[in-house]
Amino acid sequence: MKRTRYVDSKRHCMDLNSLPKHDDMIVTSDDETGKLTLREILAIQFEMKELRKLRYFLGIEVAYSKQGIFISKRKYVLDLLKEIGKLGCKTLGVPIEKNHRIECEESPTIEKSQYQRLVGKLIYLSHTRLDIAYAISMVSQFMHDHRERHLQEVESILYYLKAGPGKGLLFRKEGTLSMEIYKDVDYARSVVDRRSTFGSKKQNVVTRSLEEAKFRAMTHGIYEGLWMEIILDDLKVKYEGPIKLFCDTTQLLVLPIIQSNMIGQSTKRLTDTSFKRITAHVSTKLQVVNVFTKGLPTTRFQELDDKLGMIDIHLPT
Structure with a gap:
């Protein structure tokens, strides 16, 4: 369509x-x-x-309440589990383990179409399941060279989905709308090419330090914020400004130091833009975007999952 x-x-x-x-x-x-x-x-x-009234569209289920609008893909998840014979599988508390390492291996290969079809369906599911975005970004790196180990990682995601197939996003009814951007990276996470992960995907270049990797992520965050401003203005949606950009590295908030010591012209463009935005420090414990950049312990993962607005209205109260 x-x-x-x-x-x-x-x-x-x-x-x-x-x-x-x-x-x-x-x-x-x-x-x-x-x-x-x-x-x-x-x-x-x-x-x-x-x-x-909209109830179902392209696999997305829509529910309404006094709290707001809830979207999920519960039927989509259950149909997927049934299709691959995992409807009665065990459950996991996280889609990907802490300190995981997914890399190229010499283990036996598997059928290419099977792996690609399954990962493709999970990618579509991630539109309403932000909690699996990072895990999907990891397994999708091996779409053309996948082994049994990679399929096991995909199955771990399915085991996690089985624990809460009805989980989705709640858009709450609130009096005001503000724009907040959280940016972080998992430095040199990839054991294949040493690239850092941010925004649930790898950066395009290999950075020389954690600060440089995070700085690039902040620059990208500002571009995303400006793009969102244009969309909201086009839709006539009012929001409280200015945009707030949160980072958990205090050194990056000292822009003159960064401009003189780091990455030249790219930094200068950020300096010009950042004067019109609020750049603030956020504790690593409150850094919501960590759920998109690394594997986390179950308790920590669930805390950040809640902050994303992910709930399951099908669970008994």
Whole structure:
């Protein structure tokens, strides 16, 4: 399905002739009258059927409550476990162990299509399961050269999913919206190429120090924040500014030192931008992004999982 977003505001009109044919389309609005008008216009020009309130879309289940909107892929997880014969498997508390090492091995190879298909399905699942993003980034590095050891790591992710197939994201109803960015890296984690991990994937270059790796991550965080600003402004979403960027390394908050001693022109661009943002130190214990950069003990992993807004509404209270 082609991914397309149309925005209608008081200053812009939607060109209905440019609408492509879709099997499904989601319409969201805070204006019920405008939404009704749009529905009537679409019904005139297209053969369509309204399915009322969104409950299920492309494998994503949507639930509503006084707290907010909850999205998950519970059926998707259960169907996946059933498909590969793991519906009755054991459970694990984390998708990937602390201090893990996944590397190229000389163990027997396995069927390529089987591994790629399974990892591909897990990648799609990670859209609503942020808690498995890092584990998926690790196993997906071996899509073209995978061994039995790599398949065992994939199975560990499935064992973790079995413990809470209905876990998903809760978007809470809150009076204000603010933008906070947490950035961190797991320095030289890859035993294959010594690259650092940030944002659930490896950096494009090999850094010479932990500070340089984290600095690159902060730069990338600012770019992401600026991009998000554009999206929110386009959607007419108001938020409290400025953007807050959190880092757990105090040395990186002293920008003049970094500019003179580290990576030149790239640093200068960050210095110009950072004066318009709040850069603050956050304790390593409160660094939420650690769940995306490294394996963690079960208790610590669950604490950060909660901070991400991950809950399971299907668990008994």
